[in-house]
Amino acid sequence: MSSIAAPGERGRSRALPSSLVWGGIVVGAIALLAIIGPWIAPYDPDAFSVRVRLQPPSAAHWFGTDEFGRDVFSRVLAGAHYSLGMGFGATALSLVLGIPLGLIAAFDRGWLSEAIMRAVDVLISVPPILLGLLVLAVTEPALWKTIVAVGLVYVPIMTRIVRAVGLGLLAEDFVQAARARGESAAWILAAEILPNAWPPIIVETALRITFAILLGSALSFLGLGAQPPASEWGLMIAESRPFIEQAPWIGLAPGLCLCVLLIAINLLGEGLRELLDPRLRGRG
Amino acid sequence: MASYIARRLLAVLGVLWAMTLLIFGIVHLLPGNVAYMILGEYATAEAVATLEARLGLNDPLWLQYWRWFSGLLGGDFGRSLVMDRPAGPLIADALAHSAILAGISIVLVAIIGIALGIHSAVHKGTLSDRVLTLAQYFFIAVPEFFWCILLILLFAAWLGWLPATGYTPIGEGGVLRWATHLILPVFTLVSGLIAHVSRLTRSSMIETLESGYVLAARARGVPEGRVLRRHALPNALLPTVTVLAVDVGILIGGIVVVETVFAYPGLGRLLIFAIENHDLPLLMAGMMVVTTVYAVANLVADILYAFLNPRIRYGRAAA
Numbered sequence: 027m028s029s030i031a032a033p034g035e036r037g038r039s040r041a042l043p044s045s046l047v048w049g050g051i052v053v054g055a056i057a058l059l060a061i062i063g064p065w066i067a068p069y070d071p072d073a074f075s076v077r078v079r080l081q082p083p084s085a086a087h088w089f090g091t092d093e094f095g096r097d098v099f100s101r102v103l104a105g106a107h108y109s110l111g112m113g114f115g116a117t118a119l120s121l122v123l124g125i126p127l128g129l130i131a132a133f134d135r136g137w138l139s140e141a142i143m144r145a146v147d148v149l150i151s152v153p154p155i156l157l158g159l160l161v162l163a164v165t166e167p168a169l170w171k172t173i174v175a176v177g178l179v180y181v182p183i184m185t186r187i188v189r190a191v192g193l194g195l196l197a198e199d200f201v202q203a204a205r206a207r208g209e210s211a212a213w214i215l216a217a218e219i220l221p222n223a224w225p226p227i228i229v230e231t232a233l234r235i236t237f238a239i240l241l242g243s244a245l246s247f248l249g250l251g252a253q254p255p256a257s258e259w260g261l262m263i264a265e266s267r268p269f270i271e272q273a274p275w276i277g278l279a280p281g282l283c284l285c286v287l288l289i290a291i292n293l294l295g296e297g298l299r300e301l302l303d304p305r306l307r308g309r310g
Numbered sequence: 311m312a313s314y315i316a317r318r319l320l321a322v323l324g325v326l327w328a329m330t331l332l333i334f335g336i337v338h339l340l341p342g343n344v345a346y347m348i349l350g351e352y353a354t355a356e357a358v359a360t361l362e363a364r365l366g367l368n369d370p371l372w373l374q375y376w377r378w379f380s381g382l383l384g385g386d387f388g389r390s391l392v393m394d395r396p397a398g399p400l401i402a403d404a405l406a407h408s409a410i411l412a413g414i415s416i417v418l419v420a421i422i423g424i425a426l427g428i429h430s431a432v433h434k435g436t437l438s439d440r441v442l443t444l445a446q447y448f449f450i451a452v453p454e455f456f457w458c459i460l461l462i463l464l465f466a467a468w469l470g471w472l473p474a475t476g477y478t479p480i481g482e483g484g485v486l487r488w489a490t491h492l493i494l495p496v497f498t499l500v501s502g503l504i505a506h507v508s509r510l511t512r513s514s515m516i517e518t519l520e521s522g523y524v525l526a527a528r529a530r531g532v533p534e535g536r537v538l539r540r541h542a543l544p545n546a547l548l549p550t551v552t553v554l555a556v557d558v559g560i561l562i563g564g565i566v567v568v569e570t571v572f573a574y575p576g577l578g579r580l581l582i583f584a585i586e587n588h589d590l591p592l593l594m595a596g597m598m599v600v601t602t603v604y605a606v607a608n609l610v611a612d613i614l615y616a617f618l619n620p621r622i623r624y625g626r627a628a629a
Contacts, residue, residue, distance in 0.1 A: 147321070148328040153604050155563035156597055160336050163585040163593055164347065240453050244567055247455040248582060263459060267571075270459060271467040278463075281456040288451035 046297025052290035056283075060106035069097035071104040072255050080273040090275040092266070098279050101257035105280060108258040109287060112173055112242035112251075113235040119177030120184045120234060125227070127181070128188025129215050132196060142185065149182040154241060162250040169258070172251035176242050180234050187230050191223045198222075225302035232295030236288055243284060259284045311616065318612050322605045329601050330382065333594050334375050348391060348588045365591075382598060388591035390584075397595040401577065405599060407477070408565055408576035411492065415499040415561060420554060423504045424547065427511025431546075432538065434516060442508065449505035454564045457498040458571040465494060475573040495568045502564075503557050510553050515546040548618055555611030559604055 059066075068088075075095035083090045089098035131139040131146075149157070161175040195201055196219070204218050243260030245251040252258035254265070259280035266277030338344065344367055345358045362368055366377065381388060387398040430439045452460075466474035472490050480488045518524060519542055527541045528534070566578035573579070577596060584593035 148325050148332065151322075151325045151605050151608060152329065152332075152601055153559040153562040155566055156600055159566070159581060159585060160333060160597060164337055164590075236451075241563070243453060244455055244563065247453075248567065248570060250585070260453075260455065263456060267459070270463055274463055274467075277456075277459050281453075281459060284453060284456065285448075285451050288453070289447055292447060292451055 043297040043300040045293040046301060049290045049293030049295075049297055052286065053294055056106055056287055056290070057110060059103060060110055063103040063106060067097075067100040067103050069100040071096065071100040071257050073097075080269065080276075082273070083275055089279040090273065092273070092276045093269055098276055101262065102259070102279050102283055105257035105259045105262060106283070106287075108169065108246075108252055108256065109239050109243060109284065112169075112176065113239040113291070115173045116177035116180065116238040116242060117231055117234045119174065120180035120238075121227075121231065123177075123181045124184025125188050125220075128185040129192050129219065129223075131185060131189040132192030132219075133211060133215060143189070146182040146185050150186065154179045154237075155244070158241060158245055159250065162245065167250045167253060169246075169252040169256065172242055172245050176238050176245070179241070180238065184230070184234070188223065188227060191226050192219055195219050195222055229295065229299045229302060232291065232298050236291050236295065239284075239288060239291070314616055315613055318609055322609050325605055326598075326602060330379055330598065331375075333597050334378060337590055337594060338371060338374070344590065348590060378594070382595075387595035387598075390589055390592040392584075392587045392589045392592070397592045400580065400592065401596055401599055404575060404577040404580040404596075405603075407574065408569070408578060411495055411499065411565060411568070411574070411576060412558075412561055414492065414496050415503070416554070416558065418496070418500045419503045419507055419557065419561075422500070423507025424511050424550060426504065426508035427550070428515055428538075428543070428546075430508065430512040431515035431519060434512075439512075443512075446505040446509045449501050450509075452502065454498055454502065454567045455571060457501060458494075458568060461494045461498060462571075475571070477574050491572075491574070495572045495574055498568050499561060499564045503560065506557060506560075507550060507553060511546065511550050514549045515542065518542045518546040544618055548615060551611055551615050551618065555608045558607040558611075562600060562604060 073096065075091070078087070078091050078095040080093055081087055081091040081095075087097050087099065089102060092098055092101070127142055127146075131142045133139075157179045158172070158175045161178070162171060165171060201214060201218050204214050209218075242251060243258065246258045246260035247264045249261075249264065252261050254261065257280075262280040263277045263284075266273075266280075269276055345361045345365070346353060349357055349361060366374060369377075378388065385398065387396065387401060389395070390397045390400060393400065426442060430442050433439050462474045465472045472493055474494075477491050478487045524537060524542050527537050532541070562578075565576060566581060568574065569576040569578040570582050577600060581593065581596045581600070583589070584596060
């Protein structure tokens with residue numbers, strides 16, 4: 027019963043892992059910039075200005091300008107919400123579908139769970155990028171389709187994890203007791219299993235957000251996600267390729283921002299794992 | 311062990327069959343007319359009708375599926391619409407090129423990743439361990455497509471040491487020129503995966519080194535080198551084997567990106583070509599081949615896992 031906090035332990039404050047704090051601060055800052063970006067951006071991110079094409083970084087243009095004279099700093103700022111939206115949107119979709127499917131697969135003993143797990147086995151044996159490519163290949167590319175495709179790609183993984191967690195909890199005494207009391211299956215799932223299943227699901231969610239941003243921006247980079255003139259970071263990097271020698275800042279600025287965001291989310295996930303995984307508590 | 315392998319093999323065949331349904335289903339059941347998708351929205355009605363007749367798109371779906379599926383079984387991968395050539399040889403040629411990239415990469419990832427992981431675990435807490443851990447955070451977070459840009463910028467544009475893109479067959483430019491075209495793509499592919507594998511090997515090795523039986527071996531006075539090699543390593547590598555199989559999936563994703571950026575004539579670039587040109591027969595066949603490769607990689611990993619894990623090797627645990 028190590029996974030459930032004892033009543034006395036809950037109130038006691040524990041020092042938060044530093045990775046959680048730093049990751050949280052950076053992700054929070056980027057999220058804040060994504061929200062207030064439109065108000066603090068020095069230029070219109072999509073406005074062409076032929077006279078200032080391909081200018082290196084300067085006081086007027088912090089990250090320089092691109093081949094159309096657009097201000098790269100304003101574009102990077104305006105692009106933050108794409109990456110965050112892809113990461114959180116796709117992961118949210120995989121949670122919304124994966125949690126119920128996983129719980130059903132854990133609880134049901136009949137054909138339903140068998141069918142779910144067979145489908146999961148098949149979908150998990152396809153490389154993630156292929157599923158995404160397959161869905162995006164047969165429709166016109168658009169950002170929301172990329173988010174849906176990436177979200178669907180991770181549903182089987184989420185289902186499998188939730189099922190494993192659920193199966194572990196089903197064997198616990200408090201669930202057995204609830205069953206003995208004659209509580210309904212739906213009630214047991216909602217009131218006994220789900221509240222105790224959160225820690226591993228949260229840890230996995232943080233990991234998935236990183237992968238979702240990576241996959242989503244890679245698809246945008248390949249031209250199968252956000253479409254021009256969107257300032258999605260992966261797309262910006264793809265568009266910078268012809269000017270890589272002449273004006274490297276066009277691609278470096280969004281790329282470095284993407285790296286900072288991904289490192290911060292990784293740190294956040296690592297911190298959450300330290301905080302929530304009882305096996306790691308008290309280990310250096 | 312034999313029955314375990316047979317069971318896994320059967321499961322792989324089942325998965326591949328289900329994949330034919332999935333690929334066919336997505337391509338043919340999603341909203342949108344397949345012929346219009348291929349020809350573009352300004353196609354004339356006659357052109358659409360001609361293409362529909364040529365591809366047999368007016369036949370019932372089960373018949374279309376059966377034609378495609380039985381073709382695959384007989385080694386007929388269909389015909390590329392854009393290049394107007396059989397898809398099979400195109401894919402085989404591209405697959406050979408990709409296999410070189412993937413093969414070199416996965417071997418490097420396994421060797422370097424495991425070696426660095428063990429080094430970190432044995433020297434836990436030292437300066438080199440800390441530096442490696444820090445480097446792992448960085449390398450895991452850099453997306454492949456951004457690595458490509460950074461490497462091209464550094465080694466091709468600024469230093470001028472390596473060619474930025476392209477490919478030279480061994481027969482034309484010799485081994486050296488062929489190899490120079492591989493360095494940047496391989497570096498891009500392995501950097502993140504080495505970080506991934508070494509991080510996992512480190513934590514599983516540390517866990518093993520703290521376990522009771524390693525303590526017991528040390529207490530018996532077994533030399534430290536032997537403790538590491540004979541007692542700790544086989545168990546510590548079990549999770550690594552599983553992760554290597556998962557990494558093949560990530561590697562395939564990386565290959566699609568890397569081949570596109572470096573203009574390398576492999577299967578990943580062929581898939582993107584098929585998507586960009588709406589070459590659906592080529593796309594479906596290419597997807598099937600990639601899925602098969604991935605399924606086989608996972609099968610190999612499962613068998614290796616079973617071979618390393620005595621509980622499965624001696625048939626005491628059900629799979």
